[in-house]
Amino acid sequence: MKYMIFIGFLVVLGCSKTAVERNPFLIENSFDQRINLALPAFDNLNYAGGSLYWPNGGIRGLLLYNLNGNTILAWEASCPNHELKSCSTLQTDDLVSPTASCACEDYQYSLATGQPLTEGATYSLLFYKVQQNGTQVRIYN
Ligand code: FES
Numbered sequence: 001m002k003y004m005i006f007i008g009f010l011v012v013l014g015c016s017k018t019a020v021e022r023n024p025f026l027i028e029n030s031f032d033q034r035i036n037l038a039l040p041a042f043d044n045l046n047y048a049g050g051s052l053y054w055p056n057g058g059i060r061g062l063l064l065y066n067l068n069g070n071t072i073l074a075w076e077a078s079c080p081n082h083e084l085k086s087c088s089t090l091q092t093d094d095l096v097s098p099t100a101s102c103a104c105e106d107y108q109y110s111l112a113t114g115q116p117l118t119e120g121a122t123y124s125l126l127f128y129k130v131q132q133n134g135t136q137v138r139i140y141n
Helices: 002-016 040-046
Strands: 032-036 051-054 062-066 072-076 099-101 108-110 127-133 136-140
Touching (some): 040 062
Antiparallel strands (some): 051 062, 062 072, 072 127, 099 108, 127 136
């Protein structure tokens, strides 16, 4: 009887877990990139609101964004709302705009939150982990 109660408890626990919804269009690759903000290529990331497309890491590269002068955010550059296509690599809208756009169907995303800004878009940008130590920035998943 004790054994049956234990099994029932495990079943209840197993059913109460919230499923994590994965993006069905993007299969995540494992990567570990390091950049140095002191290099001229990363000048745009040294001030609040600066953004940059970096082709290394992730599936189709990274969208990097300086949120507030001290915090770098890293997003996957693949459009998260359709399967991968030749046109679905997002580009920052300009060097000081907090948005990125997809050339396929013109979906737009916030680089500050990752949220889609276009009606009908379901998925947010994929977020990657960032560690900062001075000018050294590690981006990984
Ligand atoms: S692939 Fe980006 S909007 Fe469809």
